[in-house]
Amino acid sequence: MDIRLIVEEVAASYGTRNVFAAVSVELCAGETMVVSGQNGSGKSTFLRLLAGLQRADAGQITYLAGNEAFDPRDAGHLIGWVAPDLMLYRDLTARENLRFFAAVRRISLDDHAIDEVLARVGLAGRSDDRLAAYSSGMTQRMRYAYALIHHPPVLLLDEPTVTLDERGAEVVDTVINAQRRHGIVVIATNDPRELRYGDLVLEFGST
Amino acid sequence: MVQQMAQVGKLLIGLWMAGVTIVMFLVIPQYEGLGNAGRIIIMHVPTAWVSVLAFAISAIFSGLYLWKRNPTYDDYAVAAAEGGFLFTALATVTGMIFSQVVWGIYWNWDPRQTSIFVLLLIYAALFALRSAIDDVQRRRQLSAVYSLFAFVTVPFLIFVAPRIADSTLHPNCVFIQGSTCDGITLDVGKIGLLGDRKIQLIALEREGDLVTAEVIVSEPGLSSETTLRPSFNLATGTMADRPEFPGVRYQLGLEYVDPSITSGLLNIEAPGTGVLDNRITLFTFLASIAGFTALFFWMLNLRANLLGLQWALAQRDGGRV
Amino acid sequence: MAGHSSTEQDPGLTLTTQQPVAQQRIVDLLQAAWAVFVKDLRIELRTRYAINAMVLFAACTAMMVSIGTTFIGLRRTEEALLIQASLLWIALLFAAISGLSRGFVHEEETRTLAALRLAAPAIAVYLGKFLLNLALLALLGLITSLLFIVLVRVQVGSPLAFLGMLAAGGLSLATSTTILAAIITRASFKNALFAVLAFPLLVPPLIIAIQGTAATLADGGGVVALPALQFLIAYSVAMFVASLLLFRFVWEA
Numbered sequence: 001m002d003i004r005l006i007v008e009e010v011a012a013s014y015g016t017r018n019v020f021a022a023v024s025v026e027l028c029a030g031e032t033m034v035v036s037g038q039n040g041s042g043k044s045t046f047l048r049l050l051a052g053l054q055r056a057d058a059g060q061i062t063y064l065a066g067n068e069a070f071d072p073r074d075a076g077h078l079i080g081w082v083a084p085d086l087m088l089y090r091d092l093t094a095r096e097n098l099r100f101f102a103a104v105r106r107i108s109l110d111d112h113a114i115d116e117v118l119a120r121v122g123l124a125g126r127s128d129d130r131l132a133a134y135s136s137g138m139t140q141r142m143r144y145a146y147a148l149i150h151h152p153p154v155l156l157l158d159e160p161t162v163t164l165d166e167r168g169a170e171v172v173d174t175v176i177n178a179q180r181r182h183g184i185v186v187i188a189t190n191d192p193r194e195l196r197y198g199d200l201v202l203e204f205g206s207t
Numbered sequence: 208m209v210q211q212m213a214q215v216g217k218l219l220i221g222l223w224m225a226g227v228t229i230v231m232f233l234v235i236p237q238y239e240g241l242g243n244a245g246r247i248i249i250m251h252v253p254t255a256w257v258s259v260l261a262f263a264i265s266a267i268f269s270g271l272y273l274w275k276r277n278p279t280y281d282d283y284a285v286a287a288a289e290g291g292f293l294f295t296a297l298a299t300v301t302g303m304i305f306s307q308v309v310w311g312i313y314w315n316w317d318p319r320q321t322s323i324f325v326l327l328l329i330y331a332a333l334f335a336l337r338s339a340i341d342d343v344q345r346r347r348q349l350s351a352v353y354s355l356f357a358f359v360t361v362p363f364l365i366f367v368a369p370r371i372a373d374s375t376l377h378p379n380c381v382f383i384q385g386s387t388c389d390g391i392t393l394d395v396g397k398i399g400l401l402g403d404r405k406i407q408l409i410a411l412e413r414e415g416d417l418v419t420a421e422v423i424v425s426e427p428g429l430s431s432e433t434t435l436r437p438s439f440n441l442a443t444g445t446m447a448d449r450p451e452f453p454g455v456r457y458q459l460g461l462e463y464v465d466p467s468i469t470s471g472l473l474n475i476e477a478p479g480t481g482v483l484d485n486r487i488t489l490f491t492f493l494a495s496i497a498g499f500t501a502l503f504f505w506m507l508n509l510r511a512n513l514l515g516l517q518w519a520l521a522q523r524d525g526g527r528v
Numbered sequence: 529m530a531g532h533s534s535t536e537q538d539p540g541l542t543l544t545t546q547q548p549v550a551q552q553r554i555v556d557l558l559q560a561a562w563a564v565f566v567k568d569l570r571i572e573l574r575t576r577y578a579i580n581a582m583v584l585f586a587a588c589t590a591m592m593v594s595i596g597t598t599f600i601g602l603r604r605t606e607e608a609l610l611i612q613a614s615l616l617w618i619a620l621l622f623a624a625i626s627g628l629s630r631g632f633v634h635e636e637e638t639r640t641l642a643a644l645r646l647a648a649p650a651i652a653v654y655l656g657k658f659l660l661n662l663a664l665l666a667l668l669g670l671i672t673s674l675l676f677i678v679l680v681r682v683q684v685g686s687p688l689a690f691l692g693m694l695a696a697g698g699l700s701l702a703t704s705t706t707i708l709a710a711i712i713t714r715a716s717f718k719n720a721l722f723a724v725l726a727f728p729l730l731v732p733p734l735i736i737a738i739q740g741t742a743a744t745l746a747d748g749g750g751v752v753a754l755p756a757l758q759f760l761i762a763y764s765v766a767m768f769v770a771s772l773l774l775f776r777f778v779w780e781a
Contacts, residue, residue: 053642055344055780073780076646087639091571103563104648106556146643273777321731328728335724339715348781349711352774353725356707359770363732363763 003029003065003078003153005050005184010059012045019045020204022059027200029153032176032185034198041205043188044083047158050186051081065153075154077105080147083158088139088146090132094118097131097142098149105150113149121145122171136163144175153183160187160194220505223498227491235488244308247301249491253499255298255319258326261291261503266358269351279515281347284354285337286510290503292330299323322364329357390462390474401475404452406459409434411468416442418464420471424452437461439471557652564648564656568631569663578630582623582668589619590675597680604683606742612682613742617697617734619672624701627664629709629722631657636713650779651772658706658771665698682745689750689757690741696760697737703767704729710778733763 004027011021019042027033035043048054049061052072063070063078070078088097095114102109109117118127121141126134131142140163147155160176161169176197179185187194195201231249268284271277302320303313314320336353340346391399393408400406409421419438425431431453438447439461449458452475463472572578593615635641644653673694676682684690708725712718740756743749 051642051646053645076648079646081642081646083642085639086643088643089567089571089640090638091574092567096567096570100563100567101643101647104560104644104652106560321735325728325731328731332725332728335721336711336715339712339717339721341716342714345714345781348777349714352707352777352781353711356767356770356774357729359766360704360729360732360763363759363766 003063003184005154005186006060006062006064007050008060008062010046010049010056010061012042012049012054013057023202024059025200025202027184027186029183030180031199032180032187032197033200033202034195035186035188035202035204036190036195037204038190043204044085044158046202046204047081047083047156047186047188050154051079051156052076053081063154077150078152079154079156080150080152081156081158082140082143082147082160083156084162086143086146088131088142091130093128093130094123094134094142094145095127098145101146102149107150109149117145117149120148120171120175122167137165137168140164141168141171144171148175155179155183155185157185158188159191160189161191217505220498220501223494224502227495227498230487230491231495235491236485244305247305249495251298251301251305252492253496254294254301255323256496257499257503258291258295258298258323260500261287261294261507262326262329262358262361264507265291266354269354272347272351273355278347278518279511281351282511282514282518283507284351285514286507288330288333288354289510290506292327292334294499294503295323295327295330299327325360325364333357390460390472392463392470392472394470399473401459401473406473408471408473411464411471413441413468416440417447418461418468418471419448420461420464420473422459422473424459435459437473439464557649558655560648560652561655561659564644564653565659565663568656568660571634572630572660572664575634577634578627578664579667581630582627582664583671585623585626586619586668586672587675589615589622590672590679593619593676594679604746606746609742609745610738612676612680612745613738615680616673616676616682616741617738619676620669620697621701621730621734623668623672624665624705625723625726626719627668628661628701628705629712629718630664631660631706632709632713633718641713645779650776653779654706654710654771654775657709658702658768661702661706661709662698665702666695669694669698684745685747686744686750686753689744689753692757693737693740693744693753693760696757696764697733697741699764700733700737700760700767701730703764703771704733707771707775707778710775714781729767733760736760736763 005025007023007025010023012019023046025033035046037043045054049056050072052061052075055073061072063072063075065075065078072079089100092100095111095118098109098114098117115124115127118124121144123138123141123145126138131139134142140161155176157172157176160172164172176185176187180197185197187197189195227249231246235246235249265284265287268280268287272280272284302323306315307313333350333353337346337350340349391401391406393399393406395408395411398405398407405425407423409423412419412421417438417440419436422435422437424433424435433453435450435452437449437459439445440447441464446460446462449460451458458475460474461471462474465471597615635644648656673682673684673690677684705722705726708722708729712721712725715721736756736759740753740760743752743756746752
């Protein structure tokens with residue numbers, strides 16, 4: 001599917017403190033953008049704005065999918081978001097979590113498909129454990145499973161490999177490379193190994 | 208130019224309210240049974256009206272804020288709520304004073320008291336909510352939602368009002384044109400309810416043109432009974448003697464007696480019935496309503512501008528609000 | 529606005545695509561709402577935070593009332609019935625306040641709000657939580673009235689009307705507090721604030737519910753309670769519609 005992300009003059013602030021002002025950028029399918037900058041420069045906030053979890057103080061963010069335009073707040077079906085502050089239900093098992101999110105997204109996901117997704121992120125065999133029993137690395141893997149079940153054309157990754165081991169980082173590498181072929185990837189990171197993904201680098205802060 | 212007009216407007220409101228106050232205390236006549244306490248209605252009813260108006264205006268600006276997301280609308284919604292809270296408190300206090308003087312109790316959970324109590328609670332809840340949310344945008348949005356949501360309950364309060372108390376202290380038949388207190392027609396020896404008082408017509412005695420009724424009155428919840436003797440003049444067709452119920456300034460009137468003198472129409476006569484029949488009082492009353500309304504809008508504008516200024520300053524300094 | 533339905537529609541669902549799109553969206557919404565409800569119910573049954581708090585609260589209140597009143601040996605006067613109805617609704621109200629915010633507050637505490645916001649339509653979330661609160665209230669209502677019948681010697685003259693009042697009162701409670709629970713999740717002092725926000729909105733339905741319930745405790749009170757029932761249902765409908773219209777603003781705040 002043809003997908004475009006248009007960011008026009010977007011600004012964000014916390015209370016009265018401006019985090020960033022007037023960011024404009026445009027991304028098409030197949031493009032990857034890396035957002036970097038020191039801590040507190042607004043990388044995560046920018047990704048939250050793109051995910052529609054927060055409202056921009058000024059400016060406009062639009063997703064164009066096919067012939068339709070979406071405000072980020074209505075574009076949940078286009079977006080997969082992975083971030084340290086993404087949490088899933090700790091009292092449910094991995095399988096129950098994915099089954100629930102598939103149900104509210106109105107996509108069919110049978111047990112076989114769930115096993116497939118969990119195998120893809122390296123959680124095969126732990127699908128019937130509650131998330132409360134997961135380590136932080138496994139939690140991060142689970143976030144990818146959550147973000148990928150609906151095959152979103154846009155992936156928003158905030159610190160994609162945080163707490164992951166070597167194997168986990170490889171999983172993320174596979175996911176990003178697969179996504180870049182047909183969709184948009186936005187990565188917020190300061191990790192030099194991840195900066196190389198960017199067709200485009202947006203540098204925040206120090207202004 | 209605009210500033211000058213605002214100055215003139217401010218002055219006018221001040222003079223107007225001063226005039227209303229002077230007339231209220233010095234010009235309008237006293238009312239039979241109410242004494243000087245009756246003058247408080249010139250303040251009480253307009254403040255009550257403004258507190259409801261303020262609530263509606265706050266809800267309207269809350270809706271506008273959700274629609275347009277202009278912080279100015281939120282400033283106005285807050286200012287209206289603050290002003291409304293003040294006037295609600297004033298209406299409650301003036302009402303309680305009047306109630307104590309005239310009816311002998313401060314609080315009765317009568318319909319209008321219940322409504323204004325709920326209004327006070329809603330305002331208080333709104334302020335509590337605002338102070339509990341740190342993020343400015345979120346605070347504005349959530350309090351706007353609460354304000355609108357609470358406003359939905361208003362029609363139900365109005366509907367509920369007449370049902371929660373059989374009797375109301377609020378003198379509808381005194382102040383509101385068109386509403387009546389019908390009273391009750393009793394045969395000799397029969398028992399009936401007048402408001403929440405049980406009354407029994409023991410006897411009717413005729414002396415010349417004067418018919419005197421002997422009535423036993425039982426106060427609600429009290430075992431004590433009192434005998435009252437209201438009378439009726441057959442020749443003129445008017446009430447003669449109207450004794451007061453014990454402890455309150457309501458009177459028991461004998462409004463009519465049938466020609467055979469076997470039954471009579473007994474009714475509560477609120478003191479000051481027809482207060483607004485007096486021209487001067489009516490005009491003072493209306494002037495007071497207009498004055499309070501203007502005062503409220505002036506306060507609303509002033510406070511909203513101040514809030515806007517505060518916000519602009521805070522933003523310029525990059526400080527915290 | 530375009531639908532929330534995913535681009536990866538399951539082929540099994542295309543069967544329904546001949547129906548008008550709007551109808552399909554409503555069905556999707558209701559099914560998503562049901563999924564939210566089932567998820568919350570499952571979590572609630574595993575953790576039992578809300579149920580424990582509410583039932584314990586109701587039990588304690590019933591015990592206290594029982595200790596305080598059984599010695600009096602109230603005659604079944606109109607006043608006695610009103611007092612019993614008031615005590616019953618006080619127990620119900622405070623137990624409900626202690627548990628009804630749970631659905632949303634739990635999402636905030638486990639920081640799952642963002643995941644839910646991205647995946648579920650706002651209205652579906654509201655409806656799911658509303659159903660959960662209804663279920664909790666149904667359970668609470670039954671347990672509390674049983675406790676009152678057993679411990680406080682409340683005699684129900686018109687059982688059917690009594691159940692009706694309980695249901696209508698519970699409906700009013702759920703419709704007026706579910707959106708408030710969503711509002712307070714983003715605030716500090718959540719539980720105290722919940723009570724403060726809820727109470728003014730609950731005054732009208734509670735007055736009516738208490739009077740109606742008192743009527744149903746008497747024999748043949750069903751007819752007397754009918755206007756109260758109508759009022760509570762009208763109130764619930766108004767609050768429900770207002771919630772549906774306003775919830776989006778809360779959810780996106």
